[in-house]
Amino acid sequence: MVEQDFLATEFETRVENAQRAMHHEGLDALLFTSEAEMRYFTGFRTLFWQSPTRPWFLVLPLVGKPIAIIPEIGAELMRTTWIDDIRTWSSPAPRDDGISLLVEALQNSNKIGIPMGRESTLRMPLKDFEHLRQRLRNSMLVDCSDLINSQRMTKSTAEIAIISEICTIASASFANAANLFFEGQSLKAVFRSFRMDLLAQGADDVPYLVGGAGQGGYKDVISPPRDTPLRSGDVLMLDTGATRKGYYCDFDRNFAIGHAGEAAKSAYTKLHTAIDAAMRITRPGITCGELYKTIAHKLDGLEQGGAIGRFGHGLGMQLTEAPSIINFDDTVLREGMVLTLEPSIAVCDDKIMVHEENIVVQDGPPLLLSKRAPPELPVL
Numbered sequence: 001m002v003e004q005d006f007l008a009t010e011f012e013t014r015v016e017n018a019q020r021a022m023h024h025e026g027l028d029a030l031l032f033t034s035e036a037e038m039r040y041f042t043g044f045r046t047l048f049w050q051s052p053t054r055p056w057f058l059v060l061p062l063v064g065k066p067i068a069i070i071p072e073i074g075a076e077l078m079r080t081t082w083i084d085d086i087r088t089w090s091s092p093a094p095r096d097d098g099i100s101l102l103v104e105a106l107q108n109s110n111k112i113g114i115p116m117g118r119e120s121t122l123r124m125p126l127k128d129f130e131h132l133r134q135r136l137r138n139s140m141l142v143d144c145s146d147l148i149n150s151q152r153m154t155k156s157t158a159e160i161a162i163i164s165e166i167c168t169i170a171s172a173s174f175a176n177a178a179n180l181f182f183e184g185q186s187l188k189a190v191f192r193s194f195r196m197d198l199l200a201q202g203a204d205d206v207p208y209l210v211g212g213a214g215q216g217g218y219k220d221v222i223s224p225p226r227d228t229p230l231r232s233g234d235v236l237m238l239d240t241g242a243t244r245k246g247y248y249c250d251f252d253r254n255f256a257i258g259h260a261g262e263a264a265k266s267a268y269t270k271l272h273t274a275i276d277a278a279m280r281i282t283r284p285g286i287t288c289g290e291l292y293k294t295i296a297h298k299l300d301g302l303e304q305g306g307a308i309g310r311f312g313h314g315l316g317m318q319l320t321e322a323p324s325i326i327n328f329d330d331t332v333l334r335e336g337m338v339l340t341l342e343p344s345i346a347v348c349d350d351k352i353m354v355h356e357e358n359i360v361v362q363d364g365p366p367l368l369l370s371k372r373a374p375p376e377l378p379v380l
Helices: 008-025 035-042 072-078 099-106 126-135 145-153 157-175 187-201 262-281 288-298
Strands: 029-032 057-061 067-071 085-089 111-114 140-143 205-215 234-244 251-256 312-314 321-324 338-341 344-346 352-354 357-362 364-368
Touching (some): 008 057, 008 145, 035 145, 057 099, 067 072, 067 099, 072 085, 085 099, 099 126, 145 321, 157 187, 157 251, 157 338, 187 205, 187 234, 234 352, 251 352, 262 338, 262 352, 262 364
Parallel strands (some): 029 111, 067 085, 111 140
Antiparallel strands (some): 029 057, 057 067, 205 234, 234 251, 312 338, 344 352, 357 364
């Protein structure tokens, strides 16, 4: 028997909340094709999503449990979830890769919601989607992104507990930096050592680990690591999205190797101060845009989101979720939202520095999930 991440009541509440919103918006059904929504409403968690060969569908009717329409290869795992209605076919199929089963489930729905907005993904062949639209020509397909994002942005107590757990694990690995990283070590070896330590500390997986290193700062934070050795005066940054039960942490730490230059120390202090300022105003009722402006003010009035375009985002089952902490996002913060605070700043000579923490919005000061970074740039 596969161990479940949540009690069935967790999923029942999620479905009930979505169906209330569907009733309010006059929707008869929701259609999902991507992993996050499938897992959010069913608890179906597998790495098999790494394969693009097969499509997977979930239909949420206005009344009752979700309907899983999935390849037969996933049936046994889906039966371990709380879902009863599981409709399968042998996939991949040359002419009808689940479309007839999907049409059958949706044929009596006049208005069907499907995520179409920012950060949404249609995970099925476009030709099959066009075929589906033709066969459902009497149904209206509308965007349900706001409905789903609004619900998923607020995390349950059980979700927050899991995210807190993986943040604690990653914090412990970062605290072990002096034993893991050293001058002369290649960046590839840095990544390897850190990933191994995260797993040893209790992470289930480390699907996301990026970073960079360079004299006084770094130019790039998303490239694969190279064999370049760490030198005295380098600033090393690692940003991890380790997971526990399918939920992510997402925060980074900066370290100076041997010694820290004045420009690097000054930039680090500004970033630390900006996060302090953001945490002082993070309360239910303020907007992401207001939070963005507070951070920008502390970074000498940056107006375009610093070096990486925004100053944070939502966090949970995905490494990055809605909302965005950026000037055009007017999302109002609510209790239970899990956010990253991620200011970035230019250092010198086209170098940048990024600093990130993970928090929970609550009634009063936010709850810090990542162990707060020291106020001064650590030197290894």
